[in-house]
Amino acid sequence: MTDNAKVVEILHAMKEAISENAQFLTDLDAPIGDNDHGINMDRGFKKVEADLPGIAAKDIGAILKKVGMDLVSTVGGSSGPLYGTAFMKAGAKTAGKMEIGMDDFLVMMDEAIGGVQMRGKAVQGEKTMLDAMIPARDAMRAAAAEGKDTRAVLDAGVAAAEAGVEYTKGIIATKGRASYLGERSIGHQDPGATSFTVLLKAIAAAY
Amino acid sequence: MVGFVLVSHSKKLAEGAAELGTMMAPDVPVAAAGGMADGGLGTDYEKIMDAVTKIREQAPEGVLVIPDMGSSCMTAEMVIEDFGDPDVVLIDCPFVEGAVASIVEASGGASLQECRTAAEEARQAEKL
Ligand SMILES: Nc1ncnc2c1ncn2[C@@H]1O[C@H](COP(=O)(O)OP(=O)(O)OP(=O)(O)O)[C@@H](O)[C@H]1O
Numbered sequence: 274m275t276d277n278a279k280v281v282e283i284l285h286a287m288k289e290a291i292s293e294n295a296q297f298l299t300d301l302d303a304p305i306g307d308n309d310h311g312i313n314m315d316r317g318f319k320k321v322e323a324d325l326p327g328i329a330a331k332d333i334g335a336i337l338k339k340v341g342m343d344l345v346s347t348v349g350g351s352s353g354p355l356y357g358t359a360f361m362k363a364g365a366k367t368a369g370k371m372e373i374g375m376d377d378f379l380v381m382m383d384e385a386i387g388g389v390q391m392r393g394k395a396v397q398g399e400k401t402m403l404d405a406m407i408p409a410r411d412a413m414r415a416a417a418a419e420g421k422d423t424r425a426v427l428d429a430g431v432a433a434a435e436a437g438v439e440y441t442k443g444i445i446a447t448k449g450r451a452s453y454l455g456e457r458s459i460g461h462q463d464p465g466a467t468s469f470t471v472l473l474k475a476i477a478a479a480y
Numbered sequence: 481m482v483g484f485v486l487v488s489h490s491k492k493l494a495e496g497a498a499e500l501g502t503m504m505a506p507d508v509p510v511a512a513a514g515g516m517a518d519g520g521l522g523t524d525y526e527k528i529m530d531a532v533t534k535i536r537e538q539a540p541e542g543v544l545v546i547p548d549m550g551s552s553c554m555t556a557e558m559v560i561e562d563f564g565d566p567d568v569v570l571i572d573c574p575f576v577e578g579a580v581a582s583i584v585e586a587s588g589g590a591s592l593q594e595c596r597t598a599a600e601e602a603r604q605a606e607k608l
């Protein structure tokens with residue numbers, strides 16, 4: 274089980290991972306976007322980091338809700354309302370909980386994906402963060418169903434997210450800024466799918 | 481009267497569109513919610529929420545929120561959900577033409593629904 278203190282520790286690790294990858298994520302956004310994805314995410318997670326001490330003692334749902342609200346109010350690009358809604362939805366399902374297990378995490382992933390889809394109206398295959406999120410969730414659910422331990426489940430999720438990022442290189446963007454490029458978006462990996470993979474890797478490493 | 485909030489990534493674009501509309505209809509409450517707090521490109525939840533709150537007070541008939549693209553639509557949608565007023569609505573229309581058409585419609589005392597229709601019909605209007 275993972276308690277609220279551990280969740281806070283994982284959120285710190287997510288912030289660090291975004292900071293370390295900020296330039297890389299921004300560079301990915303240059304050819305098919307507006308050159309700001311890493312800057313946006315970094316601004317958002319800096320605000321999250323600043324607010325963590327004040328909410329660390331709360332239940333996991335309240336912590337995740339605050340993370341979502343911080344991202345919505347500070348990121349400034351589409352990834353703000355998208356990741357923000359994802360965290361708020363995940364938080365709504367964990368309201369009042371001081372501990373969560375893999376079953377909860379899989380439900381949180383379902384909620385996060387549902388939130389991104391509700392907000393951005395995209396489906397899998399449109400070259401967005403969903404192309405990493407959905408396969409990662411599916412792989413983790415399959416690994417958990419096979420009775421694998423948390424470490425192995427998270428590793429399966431990371432591997433599937435990375436494969437999802439690779440897949441985005443070959444497809445045309447039909448949502449978000451990259452969709453304005455049409456066929457010229459082929460050959461480039463999606464920044465949002467990449468940032469999700471960075472975040473999931475941070476979760477897996479900090480767990 | 482109906483009021484308006486114009487949401488853009490760009491402070492200049494939101495202000496420019498508001499200027500084009502109010503030039504023809506100076507009495508209509510219109511707020512530009514463009515760019516981030518520091519003036520940079522992007523969308524700012526607080527700025528949109530403040531604009532909606534302010535315009536709603538001046539617009540008893542309701543408020544139309546007009547976004548440009550991408551995160552403007554998503555952030556404005558979140559503001560409207562949180563504001564929770566059925567007479568504050570997000571509409572899908574060409575940013576400049578829709579804003580001008582519906583602001584001018586509002587100046588004649590049109591209802592929220594009539595202003596909305598004016599904005600949406602701007603999509604069909606031929607310019608050339
Ligand atoms: N409708 C959508 N559904 C799901 N994901 C999306 C959608 N639109 C954009 N994204 C994701 O967001 C990423 C871009 O995030 P970023 O922070 O750069 O926002 P942006 O595109 O610059 O925002 P803006 O809409 O303000 O221009 C994309 O790589 C993609 O993964």
Ligand SMILES: [Mg+2]
Nearest residue numbers: 306307309310
């Ligand atoms: Mg961008």
